[in-house]
Amino acid sequence: MEVQRVQEIASLSSLNGTIPKEYIRAVTEQPAITTIHGVLLEVPVIDLSLPDAEKLVASISEASKEWGIFQVVNHGIPSELISRLQKVGREFFELPLEEKETIAKPANMKDGIEGYGTKLQKEVEGKKGWVDHLFHRVWPPSVINYNFWPKNPPTYREINEEYTQKLIEVSDKLFGFLSKGLGLEENKMKEALGGKDLTYMLKINYYPPCPCPELALGVAPHTDLSATTILVPNEVQGLQVFKDNHWYDVAYIPNALIIHIGDQIEILSNGKYKAVFHRTTVNKDKTRMSWPVFLEPPAEFEVGPIPQLINQDNPPKYKTKKFKDYLYCKLNKLPQ
Ligand SMILES: O=C(O)CCC(=O)C(=O)O
Numbered sequence: 351m352e353v354q355r356v357q358e359i360a361s362l363s364s365l366n367g368t369i370p371k372e373y374i375r376a377v378t379e380q381p382a383i384t385t386i387h388g389v390l391l392e393v394p395v396i397d398l399s400l401p402d403a404e405k406l407v408a409s410i411s412e413a414s415k416e417w418g419i420f421q422v423v424n425h426g427i428p429s430e431l432i433s434r435l436q437k438v439g440r441e442f443f444e445l446p447l448e449e450k451e452t453i454a455k456p457a458n459m460k461d462g463i464e465g466y467g468t469k470l471q472k473e474v475e476g477k478k479g480w481v482d483h484l485f486h487r488v489w490p491p492s493v494i495n496y497n498f499w500p501k502n503p504p505t506y507r508e509i510n511e512e513y514t515q516k517l518i519e520v521s522d523k524l525f526g527f528l529s530k531g532l533g534l535e536e537n538k539m540k541e542a543l544g545g546k547d548l549t550y551m552l553k554i555n556y557y558p559p560c561p562c563p564e565l566a567l568g569v570a571p572h573t574d575l576s577a578t579t580i581l582v583p584n585e586v587q588g589l590q591v592f593k594d595n596h597w598y599d600v601a602y603i604p605n606a607l608i609i610h611i612g613d614q615i616e617i618l619s620n621g622k623y624k625a626v627f628h629r630t631t632v633n634k635d636k637t638r639m640s641w642p643v644f645l646e647p648p649a650e651f652e653v654g655p656i657p658q659l660i661n662q663d664n665p666p667k668y669k670t671k672k673f674k675d676y677l678y679c680k681l682n683k684l685p686q
């Protein structure tokens with residue numbers, strides 16, 4: 351069965367200010383009702399160029415315990431590189447549908463999740479998200495399948511490879527700080543996630559304009575399955591975080607990287623660091639896009655609370671099991 355792309359649905363003149371009913375969320379989820387309007391949530395902003403490493407460790411671990419999300423500035427990725435990354439991503443989504451479909455993700459999830467696609471997880475109560483995406487691994491070289499990378503625009507590959515290298519530098523720094531924040535050696539956390547085999551998976555989210563943004567959602571509420579996610583959005587507001595029982599818009603800071611703590615870091619820190627519960631809203635007139643990179647352990651790698659963090663007073667709160675088993679439960683909405 352052909353999947354209909356949201357980008358296509360959004361362009362139908364027959365919509366006439368409405369959206370198909372499978373995009374209308376339950377009342378308890380509708381942004382109009384569940385968002386605290388007019389308040390921008392100021393999640394912690396961390397200046398990575400500060401020379402005081404101890405301070406960075408303290409502020410990053412504090413943010414990861416309290417919020418599970420923070421933004422980093424002066425991270426070393428040039429803003430012009432971020433602009434080029436965004437330009438080639440946008441150009442891919444602006445190609446004719448038939449061309450995008452040449453790298454569509456396989457119809458059956460067991461054949462992989464890379465490629466151009468529309469639905470990722472089993473949808474709750476048959477509701478759909480107002481978003482299309484492209485998914486492909488960017489690191490390490492042994493797991494890259496260039497068949498799922500756009501051939502057009504022709505500079506897509508080179509720019510994404512350049513961005514990935516810079517992102518690895520930033521992520522290695524962050525892992526060091528996060529590790530020290532738990533009282534562990536600098537390299538401990540990355541090792542507990544697969545070390546040099548840690549996988550970097552890029553997703554580009556494409557949220558077309560939506561005639562009824564107050565009734566729909568882009569990505570439904572979730573925590574990321576990844577260890578951590580490093581994301582740049584475009585300038586259109588849309589990311590929301592759940593705090594004190596309500597949803598808040600996260601303030602957009604140009605060229606900042608948004609860091610999400612995901613499930614795997616929550617697990618290996620035995621719950622000290624919290625995976626952030628988040629979702630996205632869509633816009634009536636503008637296309638929102640975002641570029642999360644999910645940092646994940648290899649499929650066969652076992653993840654569990656780091657042994658040094660476990661003692662009589664701190665029994666393990668999570669199972670130790672293969673990442674692919676965590677993945678299976680998450681995708682099928684089964685208990686971990
Ligand atoms: O678009 C965003 O800002 C967040 C997207 C997201 O949460 C996801 O793709 O997992």
Ligand SMILES: [Fe+2]
Pocket residue numbers: 572573574628
């Ligand atoms: Fe997410």
